[in-house]
Amino acid sequence: MSEEQPVQTPHLLADYRPYPFTINQVRLDFTLDPSATVVRAEIQMTRRQSGELELDIGKDVTLHRISVDGVELEPADVTRDGEVLTVHAALPDQFTLATEVTINPAANTAFEGLYLSNGIFCTQCEAEGFRHITPYPDRPDVMAPFEVTIHSALPVLLSNGNPVSQSDGQAVWQDPWKKPAYLFALVAGDLHAVSGEFTTMSGRHVDLNVWVRPGDEPRAGYALESLVRSMKWDEEAYGREYDLDVFNIVAVDDFNMGAMENKGLNIFNSKLVLASPETATDMDYERIEGVIGHEYFHNWTGNRITCRDWFQLCLKEGLTVFRDQQFTSAMRSAPVKRIQDVVTLRARQFREDQGPLAHPVRPESFVEINNFYTATVYEKGAEVIGMLKRLVGDDGYAKALDLYFDRHDGDAATIEDWLKVFEDATGRDLTQFKRWYSDAGTPILTMSEAWDAATGTLTLTFEQKTPPTPGQPDKPPRVIPIAIGLISPNGDEVQPTTVLEMTKEKQEFTFDGLSAQPVVSALRGFSAPVVLKRQLDAAGKAFLFAHDTDPFARWEAGRDLARETLVAMTGGASPDPEYIAAIGRVLADDDADPAFRAMCLRLPSDEEIAVAISDAGNVPDPDAIHEAREALGAAIASAHDTALDRIYRENAVSEPYEPDADQSGRRALRLAALGLLNRIDGGAGATSLFDQAGNMTERAAALGLLIAAGKADDALQRFYDEFSDVRLVVDMWFMLPVAMAPPKQAVEVAKTLAARADFDWKNPNRFRALIGGLSSNHAGFHAADGLGYDFLADWLLKMDAVNPQIAARMSGAFESWAQYDEARKSHARAALDRMLDAPSLSRNLREMVSRIRN
Ligand code: 0A1
Ligand code: ZN
DSSP states (O other): OSSOOOOOEEEEEGGGOOOOOEEEEEEEOOOOSSEEEEEEEEEEEEEEEEEOOEEEETOOOOEEEEEEEEOOOOOGGGGEEEEEEESOOOOSSSSEHHHHHHGGGGOOOOOOEEEETEEEEEEEEETTGGTSSBBBBBTOOOOOOEEEEOOOOOSSSEESSEEEEETTTEEEEEEEEEGGGGOEEEEEEEEEEEEEEETTTOOOEEEEEEEETTTTTSSSSSHHHHHHHHHHHHHHHHHHOSSEEEEEEEEESOOOEEEEOOOTTEEEEGGGGGGTTTTOOOHHHHHHHHHHHHHHTTTTTTBBBBBBSGGGHHHHHHHHHHHHHHHHHSOOOOHHHHHHHHIIIIIIIIHHHTTTOOOSSSOOSSSSSGGOOOIEEEIIIIHHHHHHHHHHHHHHHHHHHHHHHHHHOOOEEEEEHHHHHHHHOOOOOTTTTTHHHOOSSSSEEEEEEETTTTTTTTEEEEEOOOOOOOBOOOOOOOOOEEEEEEETSSOEEEEEOOOOEEESSSSEEEEEOOOOOOOEESGGGGGGGSSEOOOOOHHHHHHHHHHHHHHHHHHHHHHHHHHHHHHHHHTOOOOOOOHHHHHHHHHOTTTSSSHHHHHHHHHHHHHHHHHHHHTTTTOOHHHHHOOOOOOOOHHHHTTTTHHHHHHHHOOOSSSSSOOSSHHHHHHHHHHHHHHHTTTTTHHHHHHHHHHHHOOOOHHHHHHHHHHTTOHHHHHHOOOHHTTTTTTHHHHHHHHHHSSSSSSHHHHHHHHHTSSSSOOOOOOOHHIIIIIHHHHHEEEEETOOTTTHHHHHHHHHHHHHTTOOOHHHGGGGGGGTTTSSHHHHHHHHHHHHHHHHHSSSOHHHHHHHHHHOOO
């Protein structure tokens, strides 16, 4: 690495200062033009305290005019330094600041600010995109009502709030609710709406529109239905009602993230809006419903109550993820949703929390805020709220939330405000609980059991330890809610779920009056985001896998068995017969929910096995892991081929396609069975499913299995020919061959696909499909020759010059590099150093790679 790296100055939570001015009103006027859009702003300000007038301004904004109360400022009165514009002129206590700038949406490949996607003007302002539109205090604690005028010949012109007037070539929008600039949005283009309506609990009539490109209307209906369900659910579950006359959702093809909660005008990645049975999978439908809900729920948790500064991001994101998880649980199967969430939490957040990128749920320092839209802020942020709810109970939670909405409506709030409403509503002291927000790292919770047969007493001893994380060497104990149940040897539950509150580093809990030694079902419902370590042999786990009344804990027991046998198999062991037999019982248990059984049949990912091996202090070998996983799949299939075949046949859905929990559960079970059989039938089942399937869920699954079996040439061509004009399906076509390739071929396949003319890499979805496909192929990406690392580094550098957010985000694939062998590590180190040495790396990618490299 070269000596002189540019210094990256971090922003610190401790440096927070209020903005010296209040903004009473903002008027924006846009004259849209692809390469020279003119933006005029009038900002009415009142001084609150002493301090200079500073505005944020992107380097890509050309300033033409700036005046105070109609008087043009002298050049000497204004300085522009980096991204800050400072007004030095003497200012009255109340004044109107007016500016005129031009910006170039067509040249905006970073998709931050105002940009063009397929001829549609659209915006993305969170976190700091508004400064690329007009000079403004671009920080969430500055909130104001906005009025927006748009001049353009395009047919549909949208902004936040309610429409005021719409005439040829001009539209005016007024948002009565004060909001921070990051919630500003504007859309203009040739769009068609799929429309509906909703009457709120107090009788407000709301027009609902999902805007899509002409021709996409038939695929927008599910998004609209999901919106109606979300609006209803938030009224029923939280008493929260919508507060404008219209709610617009727009789907765009170029979008850096999933979707954005702009007030009254949500902008979505088209992947999270467009769906038809022929083009989208059950998983896509479920995500659409969840994300439509998520963005809608932000209207209260994010918009009406926003964050004081970006360090408080989890205030809106953790809470809104928690709410969208509750929503999905209510619409579908709650236990299955919980299992899915824990699988993702472990795959993404635990990995983050245990590696070089670990940071607290509320970080105290960042260089680039866009690098902190993380699994920790979002998913662990949601887990922390789940724990709070468990500790204060459902009633306490409901009271606290009512108080939160009452007390903080219209505020830019902090985590301190959030915890205070819980303290005030429930009388509980949350000082220790706050560590969940301030301390990074995943606690390791060790449980040991002592049984006293003479007195019928079981003593559970827990010990908690959180390993050091960057910048935080010591971790005091946290409060951990541990949900426990006890099962007697005959399978009866002798102790229903009870929540133990652990507050010390080491703590004992006793249960007495027991007639026989029970089996402990621990951490039910995954009651805290910790790693639980306990001594329980395979027979004990198999017992819980068969008898636990808590579905999460039951699934978890099976998962533990699978992981343990896989780890042993990488060291040369044969598959554990206990596990194979336990899977047989799942296959026979036709009374259980099909979606739950499908979860039980899925093997842990290669990555999860690698983590388990590293946790045990060993060095994971990606190739051995991949082989072990294949071998275990084959062993299950050989042992249970008849049962798998029966499940596959009996769970075929003959009714017309519905993306609901019932049908998607049956398809999931059927496909899980086929996935196992695929290891022994040479792709025969997948071939016939691919030919017959009438929906994308089964077609895509069959295609993936054919790729894994090395039999996909013909199917891939047919798939492409059939869907070449459906972008989102073509993304899938780019992803599957890389993600599912036998590891030795993955990098080659990725290279071949990346060389195609239709690898439209500047489109974030297309880039993520191919590059993310490779990083999800564990042994393929971590190829021993380092070519996976080189390929990724090449593409990150190329993307970084165009779209730093996407490059930075995808660099996370390197985060676990240090757990592998010396040869792999030196290849990874070289790739990381090569990026750090690149002459004009973005702030985003530089921050990520330096943290990962350390
Ligand atoms: N608030 C959005 C996420 C989001 C964040 C940043 C974006 O651009 C950089 C876009 C969206 C959400 O939680 O859905
Ligand atoms: Zn969100």
